[in-house]
Amino acid sequence: MPLSVEGEAATGGKPPLTRAEAIAIVVDCLGAAGIGDAQEDARLLLRAATGLTRLELALAPRAPLSKEEAGALSHYAARRAAREPVSRILGERGFWTLDLAVARDVLDPRPDTETLVETALACVADRRDAPLSILDLGAGSGAIVCALLSELPAARAVAVDLSEQACRATGANLARCGLSDRASVLRGRWAEALQARFDLIVSNPPYVRSGDIAELEPEVRLHDPALALDGGADGFDCYREIIGDAPRLLADDAVSIFEVGFDQAAGVAELLRTKGFEIERVARDIGGHERVVAARFSPPRP
Numbered sequence: 001m002p003l004s005v006e007g008e009a010a011t012g013g014k015p016p017l018t019r020a021e022a023i024a025i026v027v028d029c030l031g032a033a034g035i036g037d038a039q040e041d042a043r044l045l046l047r048a049a050t051g052l053t054r055l056e057l058a059l060a061p062r063a064p065l066s067k068e069e070a071g072a073l074s075h076y077a078a079r080r081a082a083r084e085p086v087s088r089i090l091g092e093r094g095f096w097t098l099d100l101a102v103a104r105d106v107l108d109p110r111p112d113t114e115t116l117v118e119t120a121l122a123c124v125a126d127r128r129d130a131p132l133s134i135l136d137l138g139a140g141s142g143a144i145v146c147a148l149l150s151e152l153p154a155a156r157a158v159a160v161d162l163s164e165q166a167c168r169a170t171g172a173n174l175a176r177c178g179l180s181d182r183a184s185v186l187r188g189r190w191a192e193a194l195q196a197r198f199d200l201i202v203s204n205p206p207y208v209r210s211g212d213i214a215e216l217e218p219e220v221r222l223h224d225p226a227l228a229l230d231g232g233a234d235g236f237d238c239y240r241e242i243i244g245d246a247p248r249l250l251a252d253d254a255v256s257i258f259e260v261g262f263d264q265a266a267g268v269a270e271l272l273r274t275k276g277f278e279i280e281r282v283a284r285d286i287g288g289h290e291r292v293v294a295a296r297f298s299p300p301r302p
């Protein structure tokens, strides 16, 4: 993407672009690549290229871009136009109250997943200072486990993922958030290797139907790993596996909380009921979709 650069004015060319002009060019360029509502993306990329805070940019939109800044912005804009998500270009994303690193080959955590964090905290509201034990199955970047540990000061956690890159990312984000001393990260298939019992089991497993993956937006299809997306033919494979094994992992009064696809809440709730759970709450995401199912194990009395 061509951006005028500093120095052209001195050689009789056009004057250097101002920050506001550069943002307008990037918005056009991203719009032409099929990215709607690109204002926020363009601002974030310009801030990354210049190191400016939101306030500094707002106060001086007509300041000129240096040659280096224009070069960096041009590079970022080209990557975004190729449908790489802004969080991957910047290498970080805000999640809950935390700034997390976003790693290659690891799912970029989504704002919807904050609904799971909110629901989990609501389910243990009367035990916020208790030494709760948490199990996060499919930890990915570690977004959920980091957010929960940051809110539950006496809790400890085990985070499991099958992907080596995800385990590394979880470890790195726990360290980044100063939470490593209260968590262990294990590489493995769900809870297969675990014998302990937990007060809170949380999971945002892969839940996209295999046949739907090719239809996902390029930002997801090309940048999130298939292992984090593919939930099998009907999207429920991982829920069946995790829920089938969950009862042996539950401490007294434990709660299990799952993120689900926008049309899967009823199916996951039914699966939980058939395995002896009672549904405690179903929570909606900011888009109004039923996104999280929380349940307690309550097998029928003999």
Ligand SMILES: C[S@@+](CC[C@H](N)C(=O)[O-])C[C@H]1O[C@@H](n2cnc3c(N)ncnc32)[C@H](O)[C@@H]1O
Residues within 6 Å of the ligand: 107, 108, 109, 110, 113, 137, 138, 139, 140, 141, 142, 143, 144, 160, 161, 162, 163, 166, 188, 189, 190, 204, 205, 206, 207, 227, 228, 229
């Ligand atoms: C949808 S991502 C969720 C990541 C993170 N918890 C989040 O909410 O952003 C699902 C995660 O499950 C992991 N996963 C997939 N199959 C697994 C398995 N059999 N055992 C353990 N983890 C698995 C993937 O590597 C991926 O990190």
